[in-house]
Each structure stands twice: as C-alpha cells, then as structure tokens.
Amino acid sequence: MIKNINFFKLSVYISISFLLLFLYKSDYLVIPNILNINRFIISFIFLFLGFIFSCENWRVVLKQDKVVELSVKEGIISNGLSIFTKYIPGKVLTVFSRALYVQKKYNFPIKKLAFESLKTQLISLWVGLIIGIYIFFQVELTLSLNIVVFVFIIFFSLFLFSKYFKHKLVALVNKFLKKDIDYPVLTFKEALKLLPSFFINWVFWCLGFYFLSSSIIAYDVPLSVGFSFALACVVAVLALIAPGGIGVREGVLITILIGIGLEKQDAVSISVISRLWFLVGEVFIFILASILSITDKDKKTERK
Template identity: 30%
Template sequence: MLKISLVKKTLSILTVLIIFFMLGRILYLNIETLLKYDWQFKYHLLFPSLLFLALNYLIAAHVWTQILKMLGYTINLPQSFKITYLSAAGKYIPGKIWTYVSQIYLADKVGLPRRLTLVSMASMFVAYNGIAILFFISTLLLWESIPTHSAIILILLFSLVLLFILHPQVLTKAINFFLRFFKKEKVEFKVAYKSMLFLLGLLILDRVIFSIFAYLFINSFLALNLIEAIKFSGVFSVAVFLGVMTFIAPGGLGVREGVQSYLLSLFLPVSMAILIALAMRVWMTLGELACFLVALKIKEPELT
C-alpha cells in the first residue's frame, strides 16, 4: 500500500512538472510574440477584479449552506466559509481526497454528521460541475467554428439531463443507492423542486460573476473584449472540471492550464493563451490564500 501511494505521488509530481515544462517551452519558443506585443497595463482593474473573485468564492460557501439546509441542517455563512476554505487547501496535496477528508473533519467538529457532510459535498459537486459544463456548452454559441444549431441541441439536451438528475426525488434515490451500498442510513432532501431551481440559478449567477472577474483581470494586462472573456470563462469552467476529474494532479495543477491553453489557442495566439492560463492560476491561488487567511480568523463555528 505504501509503495502504491509513493508511486501515485511520484506520478502526480511528474505529470505536473511535464505539463508546466511543455507550457514553459512553448512560451519560450514564442517569446518574440510576447516581447513585440504592445502591453498596456491597467492596474486599476485589479482591485475590482479581486472583489468579483471574492464574491465568486463567497457564493460557493453560500451554496453549501443552502444544500445543508435542504438536508435539514443549518449553519451560517461565516461557518460555511471557514470550513470550505480551510479544507480547500487540501486540494494541493496529492491524492485528491484531502479536501473532502478535511471538510468532513471540520464539519464533524461543529456537530454535522459525517454522512450528511459527505452527501452535501457530493450534491454540490454534481450541481457545481453540472452548471460549469452547461455554461461551457452555452458559450459554444459564440464560437464561429461551432454550428449554432449544434450548440443549441447540446444546450437543450444537457439542460434536460441536469434538471432530471437534480430533481430532489431523483437525487435522493441516487444518493441513497450508494449509501445503501456502503450500509449507511438514508437521507432525504427536504426541499421543493423550485428551491433546487433557485440553487441552479444562483450557480449560473456565479458563472456570470466569474466572467466579469475574468474580463477585468485579463484586461488589466491584455486587451480582451467581452465576447472573448465569456468564451474564456466557459473554457475555464470545463478546464476546472477536467482538472478535478484528473485524480493524478493535485488541485488540477497543470491539467487545468493545459486544457485552457489548448482551447484558448483556438481563438488567441498560443503564447497569449498560455500566459492567460498561468496568470489566472497565480491570481486565483492568491485569492484562495486570502480566503484561507480570513477563514483562520473566523471563530470556531457552532451548529445553530
């Protein structure tokens, strides 16, 4: 078991290093393009971009409180924020499980049943990533290379699938099936379907807020119009999802940047695409660090 764990960690590190080496090499080979570009830095856009990023992170914590409420438990927003962003640091540890382990541990300290926390996290994973994929598919309407009718069909089909999966009765049965498999007690979502739709609307708003953040941040160093910013937000959404699903890379490191760079290079110079992907990683990591430090200052949460 120890040997397998060591092999996984080694593969994780090698994967990240190889991807970043390849991205760095491409940047180096295209350095002349970057040097010749007429850079116009707009530092005044950084602060408002940070505000929208903070709002984006805050909504994530709020969504978790709403899911817990659907399961019959209530914690306030500061409590949710503390647990969410202290545990989020675990995603940079190889293994992919540490975010979930730490979130369950911190939630358990305030009286949330471990089974309930796990169910709420699974529900949030499905809803958050479902909306992320739907958002990406929706942005395909802006891609000239994608036929409009094809994009519309994909949007409608995926929307129907997502609405079906997230129906309280369907979600409850699916989760209880897995709980029964692991010999755990059943759960029930105490919520009307319209409340779930409201939650999905909140997640869509979250994607819009992220698009505004992306537009402001990228335009602080690179001219990017609103349409391109929306396309980038869609690319980022699917890149994060693929990074999460790639269990070998901690925090989606390398994978996220690789996917972003490739997709962005379809409508931007490859050097610019890589630069945006790397800059976003740095800026968002700083945002996560800020959230972590704020979470440390929040008093030990108590169940209400």
C-alpha cells in the same frame, strides 16, 4: 486516543503541505505584465466575491436539507480552511474536509455531512458546466466532440436530477459490482432555492477571469473568454489524478482561448497566470476563514 485527533485540522495541515509541494515542483508563480491596472484590480474583486459565494453554497445546501444551520461565518470557516484539500491527489478530502469541521463542532454523523458535501460539489460542477456550454457556440469544434460533450451534459443532468435514472444506475452497479451506492438527487423545488447561489458564484469567477485576461492583453478580449474559465475548471475537477487540476485547466484554457481567437502566446500567458490569480483567491478565503476561526475561538473563551 484516536477520538482526540482533530481530523479537520489534520486535513488542513496535509492539504497545505501538498499545495507547497506542487507549487515547488511547478512553474506557475509568474508575475504578469499588467497593461490595465483597473481591470486587474476588478478581476480580484470578482474573484474574492466568487470564493465567498462558494462558501455560501455549502451553507445553503445544509440549510435547505435541514441538516444544520451554519452562520455565514461558520460557512466561510469550514469551506475556507479546507480549500487546499483539492491539491491532495484523489480529491477525497475535498468532500470530507468541510464536513469534518461541522461534524467536530455539532457532533453530527459524518456520513450524512459527507453526503451533503458531495451534493454541493456535484451541483457546483453542473452549474459550471451549464455556464461553460456557451463556449461551444463560440468555438468551432468537430461534430464528434460536440456530440460527446452534449451527451455528457445530458448524462450529468439525469444523474443529478432524475430519481428514475438513479434507481436504474444504482441497480446496475449493485448487479455487477455487488455494492450498494447512494448519491444525492436534486428536485426542481430544491433547485430553485439552491441554484442562484451557485450561479452567482460562477458568474463572479467568470467575470473575474474576463477582467484578468483583458488586463494583460493589448487587444480587445471578447466576454466569452470568461465562460471558458468555468468549462476549464469543471474539466480540471473531473480529472481526479491531477492535484487541484494542475496542468489540466491550463491545457483546456489554451485550447479554448485559441479557438475563440486569441493569439497562441497570449492564450498560454493567460492560462499560466490564471493559476496564480486563482491561487491568490484561495489564499484570500483561507486567510479570511483563519481570522474568523480565531475570533470565533476568542468569543468562546470570553464566555467561559
């Protein structure tokens, strides 16, 4: 009986339920006062392109590691339909959900697919962090905070790229916790092939956030505002307790935007509106994935 359960569909239904629950409890559905409609529209174009490339990231990683070659459509379906799993507390299904789709369709071991999904997530976080570093050259922060941030970046880079570091870390965990762990390490050759897609993904989102901010603020907004979005998103994802980073991303954005020079009320408005803006992007990729999924089923039916 358990074998007949479609765990991918189940994860999708659960994620939507949690999304609706948190939207009901939160006050993020605020309609912005748009001052520049052209910039507002452009912000959504970049937002949607960013989400399409986020699906491409997953497909490229699977192809590079010779696990399975998904079509562009399958990449969008597996990643797009599972987009709301990040709103489930703990974020475990964020890694597993898209892997479940591939496992169901190609009967591939879920452990390997989950490993690849984790790799995709880690690379995305690292790229977002690298792009977000620019902010630290624009905002005056305390020396201690700068040290903490750059130590974390170095640690994260070693974690993702150094086999020697991985060997030592795994041995340390095994020594104290008596558990064998494993996580993906990226080689320089792999990075050259994988990172362009991830960078394009984040650049599109950052540009979209810049145009969103400049469309609702009366005075000129510096381009560095866009980079603040990448840094805030990474911090939000790393905050495992908050579903989808709700509240965390907004708090980080407000702090950075004020540091860049925006007025406090404008920083608050942008941070709150950005939640609705990004949610529209999530709904877009979910609907696109749903449509592609239906057409994919129709083609299979025709073949039969």
